[in-house]
Amino acid sequence: MRTGVKCPETDYNGYRRRKGMKYLTITIPSYNSEQYLERCLDSLILPRGWMEHIEIIVVNDGSTDRTGEIADDYVRRFPDTVRVVHKENGGHGSGVNAGLALATGRYFKVLDSDDWFDESAYRELIETLEDWCVRESKGEEGVCPDLLVCNYTYNHLDEGTKKTMRYGNVFPENQRITWDDMGSFRPSQYLIMHALIYRTEVLRSSGVILPEHTFYVDNIFAYQPLPYVESVCYLNLDLYQYYLGREDQSVNERVLISRIEQQIKVTKIVAECVDLNEVRKVHPKLAGYMCRNISIMMAISSIHLLLKGDEDGAMRHTLLWEEIKEQNPGLYWRLRFTKLCGLTNLPGKWGKRATIDGYRLAKRIYKFQ
16 A cells, blocks of 8 residues: 655654654644634643543644634643644645644544534543553454544534434444445435544555645545545544534535636546545445545536536536546446436536526535535
């Protein structure tokens, strides 16, 4: 397996690695996050006895507000746990790359600076990781899975509503399984960055390096390493609290439409970074899920091109499908005949209208934006 991320002893403006075993590294890419960063960090700070084996890396990605100052204050207050990297702006993917390069924890988790962890779920997660890591350190084999899947909650704070996404129908709870043992995903379910905690060595072996100055790269993080995962465990914990509702948020519909070319760029990277035919030989269920994941991304790109409502959007929609057909005919035909992608590529004016209406309905039901 190839290694995509180097792990220098000292890097990023003198950031120095700490010695001692860490069960979990939490990386927080942060750009102009002064309004949210304290809430985020406060959700991670527990009494001293809980924090010994946790590593929190705040990546200050060239912020021009008080983000760096806030992060430095937490380093002073919690020097055994919190570290900060001050670097030039490179975008969210650059922040994740920096955290992964420096991580010393057995597991690696990304937490966006405007989101937070549920305290009860967080404590239970730490207890579970401690149990696994201690048992493994004593020579017990097959204890630590390659991937943990937890629940995440959409928080529409401005509306006072929330919706939690769970995976009990896909994975049995608290069991170490393989991809061959998983069930089927519902239409509203897929594995996103917020739900995933990888073993750090799995991420490094996968060679995943996220492009800089690009939005939506979390899709790559949640996709490319999956074939390197040999064991999965689902913890039914509502851990990740995802804030939705900001006008400038990358998943805001207006913003998505304005950044559609970046969404298309990431969709193409995802479609090309893994050979699904090779995955299918080893884990057919995983290959089926990964094809479905590309289908979802193609659907999102297609819908937002149609939502532009102009000739350019319609032309770009057609071109997107033609490019996939030319570059990967096998994938193209699989996508064309999946329910989701098929419904986003209906012919004619009324077909496009049906696609947009279906998207609006799903948005109201699942509150994903």
